[in-house]
Amino acid sequence: MFTFLHAADIHLDSPLRGLEGYADAPVAQLRQATRRGFDNLIDLAIEERVAFVLLVGDLYDGDWKDYNTGLFFIDRISRLRKEKIRVFLASGNHDAASQITKALRLPDNVHLFSVKQPETVTIEPLGVAVHGQGYHTRALAENLAKNFPRALPHYLNIGLLHTSLTGRQGHEPYAPCSLDDLKARGYDYWALGHIHKREEVNQSPWIVFPGNIQGRHIHEAGAKGATLVRVEEGRIIGVEHRDLDVLRWSLCRVDLTPCATVDLALDAVRQAMEAEQCLADGKPMAIRLQLVGECPVHAELHRNSAALTEEFRGLAVGLGEMWLEKVVFATQRPVSLAASLGDETPILDLVQAIDRFDFQPAAIKEQISNISELLSKLPPELLHEGGLVADDSLEWSSSLREEVKELLIARLLGQGGGR
Numbered sequence: 568m569f570t571f572l573h574a575a576d577i578h579l580d581s582p583l584r585g586l587e588g589y590a591d592a593p594v595a596q597l598r599q600a601t602r603r604g605f606d607n608l609i610d611l612a613i614e615e616r617v618a619f620v621l622l623v624g625d626l627y628d629g630d631w632k633d634y635n636t637g638l639f640f641i642d643r644i645s646r647l648r649k650e651k652i653r654v655f656l657a658s659g660n661h662d663a664a665s666q667i668t669k670a671l672r673l674p675d676n677v678h679l680f681s682v683k684q685p686e687t688v689t690i691e692p693l694g695v696a697v698h699g700q701g702y703h704t705r706a707l708a709e710n711l712a713k714n715f716p717r718a719l720p721h722y723l724n725i726g727l728l729h730t731s732l733t734g735r736q737g738h739e740p741y742a743p744c745s746l747d748d749l750k751a752r753g754y755d756y757w758a759l760g761h762i763h764k765r766e767e768v769n770q771s772p773w774i775v776f777p778g779n780i781q782g783r784h785i786h787e788a789g790a791k792g793a794t795l796v797r798v799e800e801g802r803i804i805g806v807e808h809r810d811l812d813v814l815r816w817s818l819c820r821v822d823l824t825p826c827a828t829v830d831l832a833l834d835a836v837r838q839a840m841e842a843e844q845c846l847a848d849g850k851p852m853a854i855r856l857q858l859v860g861e862c863p864v865h866a867e868l869h870r871n872s873a874a875l876t877e878e879f880r881g882l883a884v885g886l887g888e889m890w891l892e893k894v895v896f897a898t899q900r901p902v903s904l905a906a907s908l909g910d911e912t913p914i915l916d917l918v919q920a921i922d923r924f925d926f927q928p929a930a931i932k933e934q935i936s937n938i939s940e941l942l943s944k945l946p947p948e949l950l951h952e953g954g955l956v957a958d959d960s961l962e963w964s965s966s967l968r969e970e971v972k973e974l975l976i977a978r979l980l981g982q983g984g985g986r
Contacts, residue, residue: 568800569618569693574608574793574811575729575760576779577601578661580636581628583814584784585892586853592890593814596851600814601628602639604781607811608793609643613650615795618693620652623760623777624659624702624729637671648676653690658682658701659729659760660741680727685715689722694801698754699727702742712744718753723801726752729760737786738762749774755803756796763787765794765808773806780811785855785892788816815847816892817854823898824860829867829875832858837882844886851888855895862898872896 579601586592596603612620627636644654654677673679678688680699688697696719700711711728718724726749730742738761746769749757757774764787765778777794779787791812797805821839826832836856843854856879862868868875876894883889 568798570615570795570797571619571621572608572612572615572617572793572795573621573623573756573758573775573777574780575623575758575777576625576659576763577605577608577622578625578628578779578781578783579605579640581783583782583853585855586890593851593888596814600812601781601783603813604791604811605640605643607813608780609646611793611795611809611811612647612652616650617652617795618695619690619697620647620654621697621725621727621758622654622656623727623758624657625661625760626656626658627662634671641671641674644674644677648674652676653678655688655697655699655727656680656701657699657727657729657760660702660705660707660739662702685711687716687719689719693798694722696722696724697727698724698752702729706739707741709742710744710748711742712748712752715752718755723756723798723803724752724754726754726757727760728757731761732759732768735762735764746774764789765792767806770806773803775806777808781814782812782816785816785818785853788818788855790815810848813850815850815852817843817847817852818857819843819854820857820859822860823858823862823864823868826860827863829864829871832862832864832868833875833878833882836879840882840886840889844889851890853890853892854883855892857895857897859897860899861901863901865898865900868898869896 581601583597583600586597608620626640647654656673656677657680678697680686680701682701682703685698685700689695690697698715700715712726712730715726715728728742728744728749730744731738731740733743733745734740741761750769750772755772757769757772759768759774759776762776763779763782764776766776768774768776773796775794778791780791780793782788782791790808790810792808792810795805795807795809796803819839821836823832823835826835836858839856840854844852858868872894876891879894880891883891
């Protein structure tokens with residue numbers, strides 16, 4: 568009997584985004600999170616006495632400014648070498664972008680798979696055959712899986728591939744292949760990478776995305792880690808997720824439908840935060856609130872959104888090791904605006920004008936002359952590397968339109984004394 572670990576998408580030294588602009592942000596934890604997550608991976612491998620570790624692409628996060636990232640990796644892998652634990656590494660799209668990586672000499676317990684063609688390494692004492700291929704270029708559009716060799720008879724066959732399979736939302740369609748392409752190789756376990764959310768795609772044979780080991784922003788919420796696989800008499804008898812993340816991202820949806828006052832809304836948010844904290848197993852948290860429901864205090868929430876956001880931030884800080892990444896005010900009024908105000912009103916004309924406005928980032932840049940002044944006033948969650956948020960999806964623009972609409976309506980109704 569033996570075990571092995573399957574991890575992917577480490578993205579060493581990748582920054583965590585969404586909290587950097589806040590004074591109460593855990594700066595040290597943000598800077599070191601991916602390294603500490605990798606330390607947890609090494610510790611787990613040693614504690615479980617695994618036979619080998621599979622790292623399936625995007626170990627790094629593109630080209631490095633210096634060798635420090637690589638030296639950190641070598642230092643930690645050397646701990647596994649002392650324990651006689653082998654490492655099998657297949658590069659991914661981010662690794663292919665690194666020039667320093669190509670010149671880095673790895674410890675002798677690491678096998679880096681070829682980027683030119685699939686290759687096979689056998690571990691005779693265990694009866695294991697490991698097949699893999701890395702990326703020779705970042706934007707790899709070819710189907711690598713079709714060129715992998717057939718399974719070796721009388722071995723436990725494992726394949727390493729950084730792939731999008733048939734496509735996953737939020738990920739580039741690199742090294743695309745079908746489920747049938749993988750099954751046709753006859754392997755017992757496919758160790759995949761590239762998709763940052765854990766997914767057991769198939770169980771006979773096992774085809775697994777372990778997800779990344781540390782969430783880096785709110786779109787990588789939930790528990791992150793690696794997959795531990797147990798083998799007995801040449802058969803896989805157990806596949807389980809193990810948490811490795813050191814800071815947990817959480818999307819907290821709070822239904823404020825029953826809240827007749829702002830105080831009740833605050834209490835509902837506090838209870839929801841406490842529930843999320845219980846699910847995080849004591850880990851520090853970065854949380855995004857999404858306030859929903861047909862809420863009696865809908866207009867008041869939007870009218871006072873800035874002040875309430877600070878109150879929510881205070882609730883988070885008060886719970887200890889929790890930081891508020893953003894508040895999305897997505898409640899609805901119990902009665903439609905037309906029903907409460909009548910059909911002919913300047914407010915409705917304003918709403919229609921907002922609906923016609925194009926909120927895509929490119930259009931905003933074209934329509935606003937002094938963009939630099941605007942950027943200086945935007946909240947941190949809408950900024951990335953000095954520019955407008957890169958998300959140009961319809962979902963993002965629709966959400967922005969609704970936020971602007973509700974904010975303007977709430978302010979105007981507030982000035983008029985209505986709600």
